[in-house]
Amino acid sequence: MTAYEDFAGREIVPLREGPDPVNVPMIRHWAEAMGDRNPVHLDDDAARAAGRPGIVAPASMTQAWTMRGYAASITGSGAGPGAEELNALLEKDGYTSVVATDSEFEFHRELVVGDRVNVREVVESISPEKSTALGVGRFVTTVRTYTDQDGEVVAVQRWRLLRFRPKAPSPEKRAPKALRPRPAVNRDNAFWFEAAREHRLVVQRCSGCGTLRHPPGPCCPHCGSFEWDVAEASGRGQVYSFVVAHHPRHPAFEYPLIVAVVELDEGTRLITNLVGVEPGEVEIGMPVVLDWLDADPDLSLPVFRPQEND
Amino acid sequence: MNRRTYEEVAVGEELPALPIPLTRTLIVATAIASRDYQDVHHDPGLAVERGSKDIFMNILTTNGLVDRYVTEWAGPAAVVKAIRIRLGVPNHPGDTMTLTGTVTAKHDEDRRVEIAVRGENGLGAHVTGTVVVRLPSKVAT
Amino acid sequence: MSRLSGAAAVAGIGATEFSKDSGRSELRLACEAVLAAIADAGLKPSDVDGMVTFTADTNAEIHVARTTGMGDLTFFSRIPHGGGAACGTVQQAALAVATGVADVVVCYRAFNERSGVRYGLGQADRPVETAADIGADGAAYAWLNPFGLSTPAQWVAMFARRYMHEYGATSEDFGRVAVVDRKHAANNPAAWFYQRPITLEDHQASRWIAEPLHLLDCCQETDGGQALVVVSAERARDLPHPPAVILGAAQGSGDDQHMMTSYYRPRITGIPEMGLVGLQLYAQSGLGPADMDAAILYDHFTPLVLPQLEELGFCAPGEAKDFVAEGNLELGGRLPFNTHGGQLGEAYLHGMNGIAEAVRLVRGTSVNQPEGVRNVIVTAGTGVPTSGLVLGAGR
Ligand SMILES: [Zn+2]
Numbered sequence: 103m104t105a106y107e108d109f110a111g112r113e114i115v116p117l118r119e120g121p122d123p124v125n126v127p128m129i130r131h132w133a134e135a136m137g138d139r140n141p142v143h144l145d146d147d148a149a150r151a152a153g154r155p156g157i158v159a160p161a162s163m164t165q166a167w168t169m170r171g172y173a174a175s176i177t178g179s180g181a182g183p184g185a186e187e188l189n190a191l192l193e194k195d196g197y198t199s200v201v202a203t204d205s206e207f208e209f210h211r212e213l214v215v216g217d218r219v220n221v222r223e224v225v226e227s228i229s230p231e232k233s234t235a236l237g238v239g240r241f242v243t244t245v246r247t248y249t250d251q252d253g254e255v256v257a258v259q260r261w262r263l264l265r266f267r268p269k270a271p272s273p274e275k276r277a278p279k280a281l282r283p284r285p286a287v288n289r290d291n292a293f294w295f296e297a298a299r300e301h302r303l304v305v306q307r308c309s310g311c312g313t314l315r316h317p318p319g320p321c322c323p324h325c326g327s328f329e330w331d332v333a334e335a336s337g338r339g340q341v342y343s344f345v346v347a348h349h350p351r352h353p354a355f356e357y358p359l360i361v362a363v364v365e366l367d368e369g370t371r372l373i374t375n376l377v378g379v380e381p382g383e384v385e386i387g388m389p390v391v392l393d394w395l396d397a398d399p400d401l402s403l404p405v406f407r408p409q410e411n412d
Numbered sequence: 413m414n415r416r417t418y419e420e421v422a423v424g425e426e427l428p429a430l431p432i433p434l435t436r437t438l439i440v441a442t443a444i445a446s447r448d449y450q451d452v453h454h455d456p457g458l459a460v461e462r463g464s465k466d467i468f469m470n471i472l473t474t475n476g477l478v479d480r481y482v483t484e485w486a487g488p489a490a491v492v493k494a495i496r497i498r499l500g501v502p503n504h505p506g507d508t509m510t511l512t513g514t515v516t517a518k519h520d521e522d523r524r525v526e527i528a529v530r531g532e533n534g535l536g537a538h539v540t541g542t543v544v545v546r547l548p549s550k551v552a553t
Numbered sequence: 554m555s556r557l558s559g560a561a562a563v564a565g566i567g568a569t570e571f572s573k574d575s576g577r578s579e580l581r582l583a584c585e586a587v588l589a590a591i592a593d594a595g596l597k598p599s600d601v602d603g604m605v606t607f608t609a610d611t612n613a614e615i616h617v618a619r620t621t622g623m624g625d626l627t628f629f630s631r632i633p634h635g636g637g638a639a640c641g642t643v644q645q646a647a648l649a650v651a652t653g654v655a656d657v658v659v660c661y662r663a664f665n666e667r668s669g670v671r672y673g674l675g676q677a678d679r680p681v682e683t684a685a686d687i688g689a690d691g692a693a694y695a696w697l698n699p700f701g702l703s704t705p706a707q708w709v710a711m712f713a714r715r716y717m718h719e720y721g722a723t724s725e726d727f728g729r730v731a732v733v734d735r736k737h738a739a740n741n742p743a744a745w746f747y748q749r750p751i752t753l754e755d756h757q758a759s760r761w762i763a764e765p766l767h768l769l770d771c772c773q774e775t776d777g778g779q780a781l782v783v784v785s786a787e788r789a790r791d792l793p794h795p796p797a798v799i800l801g802a803a804q805g806s807g808d809d810q811h812m813m814t815s816y817y818r819p820r821i822t823g824i825p826e827m828g829l830v831g832l833q834l835y836a837q838s839g840l841g842p843a844d845m846d847a848a849i850l851y852d853h854f855t856p857l858v859l860p861q862l863e864e865l866g867f868c869a870p871g872e873a874k875d876f877v878a879e880g881n882l883e884l885g886g887r888l889p890f891n892t893h894g895g896q897l898g899e900a901y902l903h904g905m906n907g908i909a910e911a912v913r914l915v916r917g918t919s920v921n922q923p924e925g926v927r928n929v930i931v932t933a934g935t936g937v938p939t940s941g942l943v944l945g946a947g948r
Contacts, residue, residue, distance in 0.1 A: 135438070135445035136473070138480040142488045152488035153548070161492035162479035165472055169447035199462060202471040206496040236463070268463040281536055283677045283703070285695035288687040295695070316817070317696050323809075343715040343821070345707050346764035352677045352701060358764070361702040363711060363816045371817050375700050381764070386718045399500035399537040403699055 105191055106228040106240065114184030114244065115223035120167040124159050124217040132163050158212040164248055164257045165205075167219035188225070188242070197239050197265035203396075204243075204262035210255050218251040226260070230407075232393065233377050235279050239266025280353035282397045290320050293332065295401075301394045303404045304332035305370050316370040337392030339366040339406065346381040354397075364390055364406050378407035415487035418523040418547040427485045427513035427527065432477060434533065436505040439469050446472035469503035474539050478529050481511045482543040486525075489548040493524060497541030507533040516542070523547050555837040559947060560651035562789035562796035563643065565594025565782035566909040571745055571900035574668040575776035583612040583663035584620050586778030591621075594782040595793040596657060601782075603628035603655030605642040607662055607903065609635055617661065628655035632804075634812065636853060636934025639904030640942045644802035646783035656784065662905045663778030671774050675704030693812060706771050706854060708813040709936060710763040713856035716822045717765060720871035722859065724765055726878065728756035730855040731769045731897055733882045738894025741920045745773055746898045770855040772896035779905035781912070786947060797915040798947030800838035800928065805829035806938035813936040822871075824857065827932065828864040830941040834930065835866075838943045842866035845943070846926040847914050848888050849907040852895040857935040862888075865930065884923050892921040904933045911944045 122128065126144065133143050138160060141148030146156045159167075192198075213219065229241040241264055248257040287295055297304040306318035310327025321328050344362035351357050360376040362384070376384060377393060390406035397403060432438075443453035448470045451458040459467045475495055483490055503509055509531045517526040524546050531539040567589025569575070569582050577585075591598055601623045604614040614629040628649045632638035639662070646658035666672060677698050697703060702711075716722055735751045738744035751769060759768040789796030807825035809818050818825070835841050842865060850861045859873035867888060868876040876882075882890035893899045893910035900906050911929040913919040928945040 132445045132476065135441040136476040136480050137432075138476070138483070140480070140483050140488055148488060160476065160479055160483075162472070162475040162495055163446075165475070166446045169472075171447050172449045202499065204496075204498050205471055205475060206494075207475070208494045209492055212491060282701075283698035285699045286687050286691045286693075287695060288689075288692045290689070291692050291695050317693070343711050343718070343816070345702065345710040345714065346761070347701060347704075347707050347710075348761040348763065350674050350704065352675075352703065355701045358761075359701045361700050361707065361711070373696050373700055373702055373814070373816065386715065397699070399498050399540040401699065 109188060109225045110227055111225065112184055113222060113224050114188055115182040115221065117220050117222040117249070118168065118182070120219040120221070121171065122167070124167060124213045124215050124219065126157060126215060128166075129157070129159050129163070132160060132166065136160070154212065155214060157215050159214070161207070161209045161212065161257075164207065164209070164213065164219065165246075165259065167213070168221040168248070185223075192240070192265045196267045199237070199266050199268045201236065201264050201266070202262070203241065203264050204260070206260040207257060208259075209257045213256060217256070219256065220249045221246050223261075230393065231378065233395070234264060234266065235397070236264065237266040237268050239264050282354040282401060283352070284401070291318055294318060297332070298404060299402045301402060303335040303337060303392055305335055305366070305368055306330050307333045314368055314370050316372055333368065335366050335368055335392070338409070339364045339390055341376070341384060341386050341388045341390060342371055343386060344376065344384050360384060362406065372404070375403070375405045376407065377405050415489060416485070416547055417550040418518070418525065419550045421515055421518065421525050421547065423515050423518055425515040427481070430481050430484075430511040432509050432511065434469065434503050434505055434507045434509055436467070439467055439473075439503070439505055442473035442476065443470050446470060446476065448472055464502065466504045471497075471499060474499065474503070474531070477511065478531070478539065478541065478543060481529065482513060482527055482545060485513070486545050486547060490545040492543065492545050494544035495541070497539050499539055500537040501533065501535035503533055503538050507535070509533045509538055513543075523549060557647060557651055557802060558800050558837045558839070559786055559798055561647035561783050562786040562798045562947070563781050563908070563912045563944065564784045564789040564792045564794065564796055565590040565592070565596065566780070566912050567591070567593050568743075568779045568902070568906065568909060569663070569777045571743065571775050571777040571902070571906075572667075573745075573774070573776060575665055579664050579669070580612050580616055580620065582665070582776070582778035583610075583617050583661055583780075586663055586780040587617055587659055587661050588621055590659060590661075590780035590782045593794070594784070596782065598622045599624050601657045601659050602626055603646065603649050603658030605630045605632070605645045605658060605660045607631060607635070607638045607642070608633040609638070609903070610662055610664070612661075612663055628658060632940075634934065634937040634939070636851060636903045637937035637939040639851075639908060639933035640802065640931055640940035641804050641933065642905075643781060643783060643799065643908060643942055644804060644940060647799045647802050650783055650785050656788070658783045659780055660783065660905070661778065661780040662903050664903075665776045666901060667774040667776050669776070673704060673706065673771070673774055675707070677701070677703035690812070697814060704763065705813065706766050707763040709854040709857060710766045711814070711816060712821055712936070713765050713854075716856060716860065719822050720874065722874045724767065725753060725757065726859065726874035727765075727770050727855040728753050728767070729877050730852065730858045730882070731756050734852060734891050734895035734897040737884075737892050737921050738898025741894050741899055744894040744899040745775065746894065766854060766856070769897075772853045772901045775900040775902060777900055777902055779902045779909055781905070781908060795916050796947060797912040797944040799942060800840065800945045800947070801834035801941070801943035803830045803833035803837065804938070804940045805833070810938055815936070822860065824860045824864050824935055826939050827861055827935060827941070830932070830939060831865040834941050834943045838928075838945075840928055840943060844928050845888065845930045847892065847911075847923060847929045848890050849893075849911045849929065849931040850890060851904055851907070851932045851935050851939075852891060852897055853901070853934065855897070861932055861935060865932075884921055889921070889923040892919045892923070907931055908942065911942070915944050915946055
């Protein structure tokens with residue numbers, strides 16, 4: 103196991119109490135800044151009229167109750183030994199920058215004035231190195247569990263940060279990057295791109311004869327059936343052919359750009375990009391494994407990287 | 413404010429779009445309100461040094477704005493059960509983010525309604541995600 | 554031999570100059586080329602009653618017919634799939650003439666492909682319709698554009714890399730095709746690269762476009778127009794030039810065919826749709842590869858010339874690199890090739906200028922005329938559903 107894989111399941115922030123109980127002044131400050139005019143956050147009577155016992159905090163504010171504030175952000179201390187160990191490992195590998203990419207909150211109950219909010223944080227996974235628009239980095243996914251003064255869970259948050267090596271700053275790089283060309287999605291191919299958004303590489307499978315086909319189509323050329331489902335690909339395959347594109351240059355891509363036809367272990371082929379490999383190192387027949395490129399919020403694409411020999 | 417009941421909401425219903433001017437003051441005020449003192453959310457010089465073109469909005473604020481957007485439509489009786497978001501391009505000062513939403517699912521057993529939300533600025537999609545709220549029943553109220 | 558073979562002939566050819574900036578509308582280029590071809594055939598615009606062009610052409614038949622004063626038309630038709638259409642237009646014309654649907658059919662193609670819409674820039678930013686049921690042609694780009702595989706050079710490069718891997722061909726083997734094209738163009742005053750030959754070293758030193766393709770593996774982008782006049786073989790004999798009789802005219806679309814990206818077939822080193830065209834051409838004409846005295850092979854990119862030689866039976870699969878290296882494509886070789894300079898050397902007119910050159914070879918008027926040419930094979934675009942012709946002096 104790599105040092106990163108070792109972190110899966112580890113608690114990096116032991117249970118920590120938020121500095122202040124849920125209180126109206128901080129809710130007011132939040133609601134003003136957010137432009138939130140919902141009366142249940144500031145008016146006891148209105149809250150009761152809306153079925154609450156009294157004022158409730160905005161759900162989205164849950165995390166704010168546990169923020170360590172100005173002093174800690176200046177000294178950088180007190181994150182917890184696991185968090186500091188993980189930070190040191192990431193910094194050593196040059197992943198010095200950080201950006202939050204995902205927050206998935208499930209709220210178990212609303213917070214009322216006087217509640218104490220505690221949080222503990224456990225690593226769910228740390229991705230292999232990925233190429234992103236910001237730079238090369240790793241996605242660190244953690245689960246934060248928020249509990250109250252009685253130890254009851256009030257909310258659970260899956261939290262994902264990209265820890266990355268910033269690209270060498272240049273005026274060109276700072277300009278907003280163009281989006282990759284949109285796929286022309288229609289009723290026959292939408293399922294594939296929707297699955298890709300969930301990081302599932304699927305292959306259309308005929309329900310009549312079981313034949314896999316890609317690119318997909320509405321009808322099976324072998325048996326004529328219009329019925330189909332999908333098989334999930336194992337994500338293993340090999341390079342069947344490849345191109346190293348140089349010109350013309352589209353602003354969404356970095357050149358030279360490696361585009362490959364990969365033959366999956368399942369037997370179908372697909373057009374994809376190769377990552378984690380220099381153009382000069384690519385060979386036909388090279389074993390590759392699936393990775394995911396989250397190009398932008400609307401577009402996730404399967405890409406492949408060389409299979410590591412170990 | 414509105415007071416929507418579970419029964420009057422239909423899958424496919426679109427929430428009215430909400431444009432939010434992204435002033436520098438908004439970005440700083442919301443960062444501080446969420447107790448986030450990271451320099452990239454208030455110090456333009458340091459933000460540029462770290463590879464950004466200017467300061468940008470923090471994710472807690474995106475959560476807060478999405479929360480506000482949906483509850484403003486749903487009304488004070490709505491209880492937020494989940495906010496799941498993915499960030500895309502940053503929210504920089506001077507831009508405008510327009511939030512849009514569509515009801516994508518209803519769950520009768522506990523009156524939960526799922527709303528797909530999206531916030532677009534001049535660079536593209538800043539946020540995409542889902543907010544789940546429980547709405548009051550027409551009968552119960 | 555089929556009923557089609559020998560029924561019709563190309564009696565006239567006409568073109569504009571080939572340039573990088575015509576300074577004229579595409580319709581004007583079309584009209585100039587069409588009128589030149591009609592004049593070359595010794596006919597008048599009012600004699601024309603049929604027209605065929607590409608679906609890719611922006612000059613609808615009615616505009617060309619109205620503007621040149623053709624009057625009534627009884628036959629008009631269009632062929633899809635880009636350069637794959639070229640010989641297909643002549644097939645349509647021959648079918649119309651052979652069945653009596655029309656008597657004089659003009660095939661044409663005209664565009665400002667360099668100063669206007671440049672194909673070489675690719676399809677990356679082709680507008681994506683927002684409708685839920687975008688068509689199948691558009692949806693096919695979903696597998697290409699998001700990954701940055703958007704230009705014809707890139708599409709061909711994928712085939713080329715696999716071909717090199719399986720057959721041990723090299724970039725120099727592709728380069729030799731470019732050198733022959735440019736050598737022939739250097740002697741052709743109508744060619745863009747007139748008096749500008751290249752060496753294999755020039756080819757190797759040219760910049761990468763889409764590895765394994767160098768710049769000099771890629772055809773030009775051209776402004777211009779080209780037209781051909783097809784009449785019955787019988788009538789052609791009464792017209793000014795010796796007829797280029799249409800001995801074979803075929804189209805082909807292969808199993809599991811895609812537009813430029815048929816990467817999903819069991820093997821991708823061949824061009825099955827071209828093999829299908831070749832079989833038909835030989836069956837229709839009663840001729841074989843040994844009877845072909847010259848070849849005009851579609852050369853938008855050099856690598857796909859090699860498998861064409863294999864599919865058309867001039868050598869065995871994988872042996873085209875040797876066939877080329879042995880000098881067989883030279884004027885004094887076994888199969889003089891692209892005597893006008895091809896699309897790399899003369900002009901990129903979507904294959905139509907190559908058909909005109911085949912007509913000149915049959916007439917004996919090419920600037921690079923080999924001796925004793927009776928039959929010429931011509932092909933259209935590769936990687937797409939395609940077409941081919943055998944033109945000859947006839948009986
Ligand atoms: Zn089937």
